[in-house]
Amino acid sequence: MTTKHKGQNSDLIPKRLHQLHPEMENIIITAMVLNKSEPCIFLSKNDSQYKAVVNFTLRDSKQDIVNCTYWCSREKVEECSDLIQLGSMVDVVRPKITLISQTGDSNQAQYQPVPTLPILLVCNEGEGYIETHNHYADMERYAEMKLLKHQSHKPLHSVLNLSDVRYSDTITPDLNIDFLVVVGLVKTPREIRTSIDGKPRRCCEIIVFDQSLPSGMTLTIWHGDWLKKAQEYWQPMRTVLHLIDVKVSFSDYYKSCILTTTSRSIIYENPIGVETNNLQRFADSTPRAPFDICAQVVSDNLPKPEDIQTPMTVRQIYSRAECQLRDNSEQFTAVLYAMITKFDVDWQNLVISKRCKACNRMISQSKSLCDNEQCHLSFSFGYTGDKFDLYFNINLHFTDNTGTLLEARLSDAIAGRILDISCERFLQYNDQELESLKWRFLLKHFEAKLLIKKPNTLRRKLTVVIIDMRPIDLDELANNIAIF
Numbered sequence: 228m229t230t231k232h233k234g235q236n237s238d239l240i241p242k243r244l245h246q247l248h249p250e251m252e253n254i255i256i257t258a259m260v261l262n263k264s265e266p267c268i269f270l271s272k273n274d275s276q277y278k279a280v281v282n283f284t285l286r287d288s289k290q291d292i293v294n295c296t297y298w299c300s301r302e303k304v305e306e307c308s309d310l311i312q313l314g315s316m317v318d319v320v321r322p323k324i325t326l327i328s329q330t331g332d333s334n335q336a337q338y339q340p341v342p343t344l345p346i347l348l349v350c351n352e353g354e355g356y357i358e359t360h361n362h363y364a365d366m367e368r369y370a371e372m373k374l375l376k377h378q379s380h381k382p383l384h385s386v387l388n389l390s391d392v393r394y395s396d397t398i399t400p401d402l403n404i405d406f407l408v409v410v411g412l413v414k415t416p417r418e419i420r421t422s423i424d425g426k427p428r429r430c431c432e433i434i435v436f437d438q439s440l441p442s443g444m445t446l447t448i449w450h451g452d453w454l455k456k457a458q459e460y461w462q463p464m465r466t467v468l469h470l471i472d473v474k475v476s477f478s479d480y481y482k483s484c485i486l487t488t489t490s491r492s493i494i495y496e497n498p499i500g501v502e503t504n505n506l507q508r509f510a511d512s513t514p515r516a517p518f519d520i521c522a523q524v525v526s527d528n529l530p531k532p533e534d535i536q537t538p539m540t541v542r543q544i545y546s547r548a549e550c551q552l553r554d555n556s557e558q559f560t561a562v563l564y565a566m567i568t569k570f571d572v573d574w575q576n577l578v579i580s581k582r583c584k585a586c587n588r589m590i591s592q593s594k595s596l597c598d599n600e601q602c603h604l605s606f607s608f609g610y611t612g613d614k615f616d617l618y619f620n621i622n623l624h625f626t627d628n629t630g631t632l633l634e635a636r637l638s639d640a641i642a643g644r645i646l647d648i649s650c651e652r653f654l655q656y657n658d659q660e661l662e663s664l665k666w667r668f669l670l671k672h673f674e675a676k677l678l679i680k681k682p683n684t685l686r687r688k689l690t691v692v693i694i695d696m697r698p699i700d701l702d703e704l705a706n707n708i709a710i711f
Contacts, residue, residue, distance in 0.1 A: 244291040258285035279304035295348035321355040322348040383502040390439035403472040408435035469495040532695035542629035569624035617650035
């Protein structure tokens with residue numbers, strides 16, 4: 228079977244990937260784009276013109292995967308890269324077929340996904356090219372290719388658990404591992420200047436989790452095409468990802484291991500398999516709270532004051548939170564006897580926060596409605612009330628003979644009960660009333676019952692929630708002073 232292409236007189240011979248060998252010429256391969264690199268632009272030494280190269284990872288069956296490198300002028304490579312997206316169906320026309328063992332470039336494999344066939348397709352300017360396939364004229368093949376988007380070429384049961392690497396101190400540099408995870412949260416992309424050339428690059432942090440680590444781990448994505456997919460299509464608590472050859476490294480910033488996609492990585496979205504179904508059921512039964520960005524405290528999830536009985540000093544709290552004392556728990560409670568040395572309620576707009584009535588997320592003081600479009604739909608057309616609630620969010624400093632605890636927060640209904648005032652009434656206070664409220668607490672001694680949440684993937688800083696507090700006299704303070 229032969230086919231005409233682009234009106235050219237020469238006949239092209241259709242071939243499947245598993246049929247290819249280096250002696251073949253004048254062939255055409257139809258395949259799906261599984262992955263692609265970003266164009267690399269350079270100045271040619273021969274003609275002082277800007278050239279470029281882009282790499283595509285192609286697949287035309289469940290088993291067969293190869294890489295295809297396209298070298299051409301900067302304009303043509305950028306046009307090709309913009310036109311061909313992840314999941315596109317393409318025609319590779321008259322490529323040069325090279326055995327990987329004969330390329331002579333042992334480093335090349337480090338920057339491309341691992342193929343299942345020992346060949347590399349190369350399209351050089353004037354000798355071969357790659358373009359989108361007209362799937363409207365080939366619907367049967369298109370349907371076949373479309374199924375491959377959700378069929379991983381590696382078994383889902385061969386992945387590693389996130390908990391196996393989170394705190395591992397044996398992670399070697401450039402270690403690439405496979406995982407099966409659920410998207411917990413897609414953060415807003417940000418720009419970072421790289422240390423290599425100083426140019427800004429966009430990256431997106433995704434919180435992913437599995438049964439072994441419900442608290443989640445950070446996955447950083449740098450590639451623009453995958454970043455766009457994450458923003459537009461990945462659904463928190465629903466989308467399952469089969470991550471293949473992602474880099475695992477220890478982050479001093481997060482104090483744990485993180486995942487990073489590289490040019491070697493491949494991602495399958497919602498791969499077909501029993502393991503995916505099991506993970507989706509687990510996600511359905513997992514509360515969304517661990518992946519929310521809400522700063523406020525949900526009182527229903529807090530321990531009861533009477534259950535907090537362990538006395539600790541400030542130094543002991545920091546030592547346990549920073550894992551200087553052996554403890555693998557995500558949070559713990561403590562009873563602290565200390566003086567309040569900071570209680571700033573002078574600036575009311577810094578003490579009162581807003582949260583959306585529909586999703587409970589924190590919203591900006593300047594806004595009256597959450598940015599989440601689903602929340603907009605939650606309010607009927609005839610709804611006339613406020614679309615947000617007010618709540619206290621006050622930072623306190625506690626000082627004892629061992630140091631000062633800087634992160635304590637008096638928040639939500641607990642704050643209203645301890646202050647004995649509502650948010651609405653507080654906003655009506657004049658300067659004299661604010662001053663009086665402040666000195667009811669500042670430089671006074673209290674017994675504070677605290678919930679301490681250690682830093683993790685979502686919370687980069689220590690969080691200390693005040694569950695209850697009551698004033699104490701000097702005699703009670705003296706009876707509870709500890710040295711360490």
